[in-house]
Amino acid sequence: MHPNTLARLVGVAIIILVLVVAAAQSTYVVEPGFRGVQVTLGKVSDEFKPEGFGAKQPFVSHIISVPIRQLARALPSECYSSDLQQVNIALRVLYRIPEASVVKIYKEFAGDPFDSLIAPRVQEALKEVTALQSAEQIVKKREEIKARALVATKEKIGGILIVEDIVLENITLSKELEAAIESKMVQEQEAAKARFTQQKSQIEADTAIIKAKGEAEAIRIRGEALRDTPGLIQLQIVEKWDGKAPLVIGGGGENTGTNFILPLGTPALAPTSGPNPTMKK
Helix, strand or coil: CCHHHHHHHHHHHHHHHHHHHHHHHCEEEECCCEEEEEEECCEECCCCECCEEEECCCCCEEEEEEECCCEEEEEEEEEECCCCCEEEEEEEEEEECCHHHHHHHHHHCCCCHHHHHHHHHHHHHHHHHHCCCCHHHHHHCHHHHHHHHHHHHHHHHCCCCEEEEEEEEEEECCHHHHHHHHHHHHHHHHHHHHHHHHHHHHHHHHHHHHHHHHHHHHHHHHHHHHHHCCHHHHHHHHHHCCCCCEEEEECCCCCCCCEEEEECCCCCCCCCCCCCCCEEC
């Protein structure tokens, strides 16, 4: 092959390669859930690039993808309670970058926006909230602690980033403090049980007194009725009579005033020593 022909073929191949590379460099694709920031010779475009296919200036421009989907990051926090007890909290922060803030965050804040914007504010808000509660209350009121820390975090960050939620995964106290809290809870339960037993005994005593007073009042009223109405006893005997003629059995002596009223069908009483009793029908 002639040298001139070979040189022409090499030159055409180089031109084709340059065109292919230039074509590749002049297009971009932004994946779903991301927005693109275009940087041209060190200058950032004021508008973000939406997801999908697009064109750019080859070799001098490049696209940086920024996620706008919700993200989750773990964050440990060391706080102190109002009674100066150390409380270690393991939490997870759910956040996202609004698309309106994509360019601003890239231009004004270096690095990961979570590390530079969210984490310090969450730590600060959580420490402010826990400093107002005792260690025991932090454990008992974890939902309240979370809600107040979330509100404080949103106020500190503003609208540049959106913190969706803060999840308190674990709250750890010192072993000595945990033992003290457990002992206190046991004592409170025992005290509550003792109060219940005392109240139950008091109620039973009050009930017995009321019952005794009721019985005494009933006896008093009955006694007064019998005293004021002597015929009441005879009336009760008549009301309870079964229709059989009674036997009246007199006492053994002439001066004994004791009589017994028995039904007619009552078997004869066995004779006893001494005078025979007098029977009247």
